[in-house]
Amino acid sequence: MHTLSEENYLKCIYCLWQDKGQKITPTAIAESLGNNPASVVDMIRKLTDKQLINYDKKKGVELTAQGQKDATLIVRRHRLWEVFLLEKLDYDWDEIHDIAEELEHIKDASLADRLDKFLGFPEYDPHGDPIPKANGKMAKRYSTTLADLKTGGYCRVAAVKDTTSSFLQYLQKLDISIGTKIQLIEKIPFDNSLVISIGGNGRTTVSQKFGESVLIDI
Amino acid sequence: MHTLSEENYLKCIYCLWQDKGQKITPTAIAESLGNNPASVVDMIRKLTDKQLINYDKKKGVELTAQGQKDATLIVRRHRLWEVFLLEKLDYDWDEIHDIAEELEHIKDASLADRLDKFLGFPEYDPHGDPIPKANGKMAKRYSTTLADLKTGGYCRVAAVKDTTSSFLQYLQKLDISIGTKIQLIEKIPFDNSLVISIGGNGRTTVSQKFGESVLIDI
């Protein structure tokens, strides 16, 4: 089995890979985990020895088949626990991520499957991220962001790219959650700010950064 | 906040204190945790520095008010998670302890209280141990064992003193669970074996060690 740290690295590598499909460098991992690149290099060696990743200066870090499988299970547990915390324990949207960050490491062969069943086999977590099934497959991941929407276009908020509580609290304040309908009224050329109409109500202006953090379904 | 190890030591000291009321020595702690006494001495220093325990060669280890409070919360979380695993996730009696051993360390200020509410404020865990309330109070702990019962006497199984799966599986095999009625038919003087009638059925013989591991309500 893997240590807590190894698991966090595995999940991080998996998420970077899903997010961007770009080359995964030690610096990228370090930044994402808030660690020093030197520490990342150490862990790259450990995970390589355990045959969970391959590292090539050209291609960057890549998960092996086993590494992918293990990382997927950690993500599955994380997202299932998030559903549990929100639906069963009435936590708020912005509180669940950090707790799931710990719960995802609980080791028991049947825990994820039992939790999955108990929750009614949810397809998506509360942030709109697909929950890997026991067999590793999962529903569609959304990749278009609000910033990609054409002026005048309508969309449905499908997921959020950022799970920090500052972002999620801002969304709550704007009355935006998964499923909310949004229309892009205008894009300000100066700084790419977006003027939007939330759920058919009046206009609100949001930043480019904001737009790029909201994943949509057109 | 405390580290995982510190929490395990705190809980261990708390449980030893509850169990026997005897002097808690480094050796006793070492034995209970499966650690080396030298390691225990190290941790005693750490917990003393953190003002969670006091150590006196004469009186042994004692929890301070703060240590007691913190230990109680860990025990509360442990027992609540056990109820959750058994009742909601359909785990077996003998599987829950080890998983709760990990879950008890999840740190979130409101998690125990939310879980408590979700479970309907249970008074006892699946092994019959009382669950500390948010305020630290808890229901009665049973202390009489089956081995203390008078010949001919009847009792109700209230709790188990041992949570190893070998013991719990044996109980299941004998069809004994919390609430089962037992009559002590005979005590064998040679080795204190107990001849009992389980739930009004035929006789079964069990060892002294067995009898001392079953807590009863007369």
Add this chain to the structure above:
DNA sequence: AAATAAAATTAGTCTTGACTAATTTTATTT
């Protein structure tokens, strides 16, 4: 009271997973 056994403690080692500082390698500019 000595001798012996058991318990507690100290000293030193190891592993994990972080860090900093220094160096080397690779990329980007000029």
Add this chain to the structure above:
DNA sequence: AAATAAAATTAGTCAAGACTAATTTTATTT
């Protein structure tokens, strides 16, 4: 192509929490 900047790596350090082996203290026998 040389200079510069950025990224990666190496070397060495540290704290936590375990261990073993040696020693000291306390209890128990004889």
